[in-house]
Amino acid sequence: MKKTLVSALTTALVVGAASTTFAAANPFSDVPADHWAYDAVSQLAADGVIEGYGDTTFRGNQNITRYEMAQMIAKAMAKTDVSAADKALIDKLAAEFSDELNNLGVRVSNLERNADMVKWNGMARYTYTSKRTENAAGVKKRVNDDELKLRLEPSAEVNANWHVKARIDANTDLAKDSADTDKDHLHGGSQDTNLKLIRAWADGQYGTTNIKLGKFGDQIDNDLIADTEFSGAAVTFGNKFKTTIEAGRWNLNSSAVSEFKDSKFIGSDAASNLQAIAFGYGVGKFNASASYRHLNSNVFTGAAKYVDNAKDASDDVNIWAVGAGYRFDKNIALDGKYAQNTEADNYDKAWTTQLSYKGAQKANKGTWGLYAAYRHLGQFAAVKPTYDGVSAGQKGWEFGTNYTIFPNVVAQAKYFTGKDLTNDKDASKLFGRVEFFF
Template sequence: MKKTLVSALTTALVVGAASTTFAAANPFSDVPADHWAYDAVSQLAADGVIEGYGDTTFRGNQNITRYEMAQMIAKAMAKSDVSAADKALIDKLAAEFSDELNNLGVRVSNLERNADMVKWNGQARYRYWSQRYEKENGSKDKKNKDQLTFRFEPTAEVNANWHVKARIDASADPSEDGSANMAVKRIWAQGDYRNFQVKLGKLPLASTETAGMLFDDQFSGAQLTFGNKLKATLEAGRWNLANGANAQSAIKRAADSLDDAANYQGIMLNGTTGKLYGGAAYRHFSSAAFTQINDDASSDDANLWSVGAGYKFDHNWDLSGAYAKNTEADTDATAHNIQLNYKGAQKANKGSWGAYTAYRYMGQNVAFAPLYEMFLTNSGMNNVKGWEVGAEYIPFTNVLSKIQYFNGKKLDSDRDAEGLFGQVNFFF
């Protein structure tokens, strides 16, 4: 808020403090540049304190009510960059219009409250999976699943460097007449500094070096990232195997009975140079559940090594690949992927679209909780290899539609595996 805002509010108070209305002016089509209030009203409009009508006018010569004046004061109270003198004047205005402000839900006793400190984003999402597996006798085992999810992602400002972030999901099975399961999936404090970032709490566990081939989940602990074009990330904490591991995997079943959480430490390196980007990582987990999949049945470790790289040919074409291995597991211990992307859907750009084709080899004892929608934790498909194609489209602003198809083999039986996935997102 600038001094011009205070001047305009002061003028308004002087003109109309003794009555229920007062005159106002503003810089729209009916406020010429030579008008005495042009500069002040321009600043008010820029600060978001006042706004005009849909026909580009503000009709500043007509009277406004005390309630409308209170709305202006409430917006002024939300500003943080004010001098001591300006704040004192706003306090006086707040006292004069306290009844109207209380009706607006503004707590006059907390004049330094900043309305912009908490921001809310979110989405409503529908997802559908249809899967076909070849059985030993050659017949097909069919599995269909769909899910509705409502997600909130609030961000609260603590100060110039620190924010608190969260993700709250409410998910339901549309085929059942029941209530949604709501959970706080993530909540963490994040400090951002020049070439340095720290996160503390329940925060994302993401294998960015492999573009999500291994993980898109959350863990409880701490993360430290530093660097510019080359970034190093250190992580340590606990990962919930029972909730995060692939639904049909041996490690998931063992976690349910032996140990549902694993101690975790990891280090990642990611960098870019020109059109080339890539990264590498090492992650160590320890839990009794890993004894069920390891060469050495007494070992409760999982040691994951991974690398990934990609090249952006131009604005439309992007080729990437990744490889990972769990050096402790005796079977299904590797994963690799190569993917070619064309264009990409942008949710704010109606009519934008993208498509891709990929080959995926998803060993279940290393690709524990991948980002790929076809193989998500709750999808029921894992431990497969094969080809996948997909496309996405923005039919309306902030509405994303997506479809994917996979055709391949199960790694443990070499029998056919086929999947179809569809998704619609409404962002807000």
């Protein structure tokens, strides 16, 4: 049953204020000084038991709910300077409104628990790159970049099965000490220089089944084909034999194929539809994978016309990939992957093979690793690979090392020497990075 707020004051008076001399100023415009509840309203407002409305009114004749009454009782229960008689009345009211008080307590405790379950991870890193390329006329060019990146990765628990996660990046071009949004991240420059929400998704785990909804990293062959974010959904299930299905939209503006867009396509919709499925198997020292990815965008049509002068170029891209790896012991591993775009006439194949020895563990000071790899990255198959040495559209050898200087401080160096696929001219790259994890 609802009561008016003025009637409810007979309850609120038990905070002890009614039995003392009132001296607090009345903050409410609709409670005149000659009102019977003037003193009580003034003192209760001063004590924080009642708050009124944002327009400075009290609205004492307005009906209130049992939940609103429970809020007032909860504030009264927090008072310590009350008489024994008032305490007995508070306890009686608390018993009457026990359900509402319990609900109020659950809501508060859940909010406090969820606040404790918000965790922040991240890293700060400095990256130096020096690229050497040669055009068809034999003119050599060198481009050096200095980049500073700050990355924040919050994760908040929703319930036992679901978390909300995100990635926030900020980049700065240290050579200019200013914002620079024109560089292509694919070739070592800043992808963006302002604090930007890169990823945000809901992540659900039910046994061996994982569900992702939102904008998140590609879940399939993300090192060779597409190390990027897309917006959509992905489901992975299985234990030793895993299956991943994903679908959504992927912006191609920072991909390798964007460099080959015909001028008539520049400024058109660069978002591509994406559907993909992958299978993975891992047992003991051996692992294997197979995947299929379908993309659709007029960016591919423009790129194909630019490269092949094809009049009937298709918007569709179908990329098949297989991979396998074997770990000989705890230190030595050999991995290889192959991908082909069946819709492309040129630059339609990508493959990599890598031999690794040990590896830096960011939590363990003094740990280190080495690797040697050969990569051939046709840009219509390796649309946006993750490798820091060889870029899409290049082939050659890549060598690297990493070392944990201090706990959570890792340094790495890489060197690439090879050719550009478009003109078969020499290309090389020197890459250095220091990362601070927190």
